[in-house]
Amino acid sequence: MPKKTMSIGLSIRYLGYHAAGWRHPAADPGGSTSFRHFATVARLAEESCFDMLFLADGIGVRVTDTPPGSLTQSSQVADFEPLTLLSALSAVTERIGLVATASTTYNEPFHIARKYASLDRISDGRAGWNIVTSWSDAEARNFGRDRHLDYDTRYDRALECAEVVKGLWDSWSADALVGDKEGARFLDPLGLHVLNHEGPHFRVRGPLDVPRSPQGRPIMVQAGASDAGIELAGRNAEVIYALPRSLAEAQAYSEKLRVALERHGRRREDLRILAGVTLFVGRTEAEARARYDAMRDLIPPELGLSYLYAQLGDLSGYPLDGPVPEPQDPMVKSIARALVDQAHRENMTIRDLYSLIASGFGSHVLIGTPESIVDTMEAWFSCGAVDGFNLCPALLPLSLQEFTDLILPELRRRGLFRTHYEGTTLREHLRLPLPASRYGDPVVPTVVEPMS
Ligand SMILES: Cc1cc2nc3c(=O)[nH]c(=O)nc-3n(C[C@H](O)[C@H](O)[C@H](O)COP(=O)(O)O)c2cc1C
Structure with a gap:
């Protein structure tokens, strides 16, 4: 039996995940709103056979000027709407998956179902939806509310x-589009289903006006560790984007998720858990460390502190090179606790801690040679804690090029990553099963040939 290989995604938001990446000599500060930049990145990722491109999203400018001065230093204010960008990228790529974030709080399900089904057909079965509920008041204020729900x-x-979205995606059986010119039958009406949903939040009749795609329906992606988040994942998620800080944490999270799948009559193995990682790689440990340090030195203190303020509260009374104090009234207690514990365990100053978080926007940072980094990736993968990784590059396209030149050959030497795409759809790349239609319809589309 061929060896199981990792699933690897590439997060492509902004210029990368490093807070000060835009100040790097190799960076184009205007790149995060340049289609050419993203097209270059997407093609490079496809040449390397990544499973998917991933676009996180917040609907508007979420960064605040806390502490004062940090807003002007942040590049995370210039962005594209993800589905629009991925639709354009679908035209310059052929195989790579395209996963965009959309919020259930600020969209109607019909909008989501229709747009993702469209992207799925436009890209011949490469679309995925990252389901989020949004969390900031900044977003609420763009939609007629003062506070978020x-x-x-x-x-x-x-x-x-x-x-509702899944129900709408089942609107068409795979063979409903008949295209019989002679008989004047465009459609088999038995293959078109009206949803007629009525619930506390939505009333949606359906059907959707976009036929079923080659991968049945878009891949559903999710993140979140609360009970409600796990429940949402158990019912829907086919891919989880996770941010575990240690192998033990990854193992515990994975088990919780797979139990949640079983609770909803799904198979444990029908889920791909990808851990977010930011890699600083060099041919030697010293070279890797120098790359990390050079980027760290670009982080202005206000910008670095803004990452800590968001989690730990106001730190203005504390010296940057002193110890990390106990959090005061943190936004998410568990995150704050984990950060402070890590800082104390590793004897980090406030500057050390913000440098680490601002280097990968909170994802797991690995600094080392290709061998040492792949050792860690393999250890996490081979024990089943994760099915792969979502690469959160410090700076694009530079970090992607480094990954391709240094990490990929080592992954392939160990047989841990594909050398070519075996399938054409995102579902095939991820080796996930075709979802059954709730109407018991055929799910594999037939190709409509022009009739002579
Ligand atoms: C890795 C990761 C990526 C996320 N990406 C987004 C995003 O792009 N947009 C967003 O609004 N929320 C995002 N979130 C927030 C989650 O959707 C969720 O609201 C948050 O993790 C809290 O959920 P929980 O209480 O279940 O943990 C992300 C969370 C994680 C862990």
């Missing part, structure tokens, strides 16, 4: 929204 309402709405 409370947690329970958001997740309740998300659960219903995802059900």
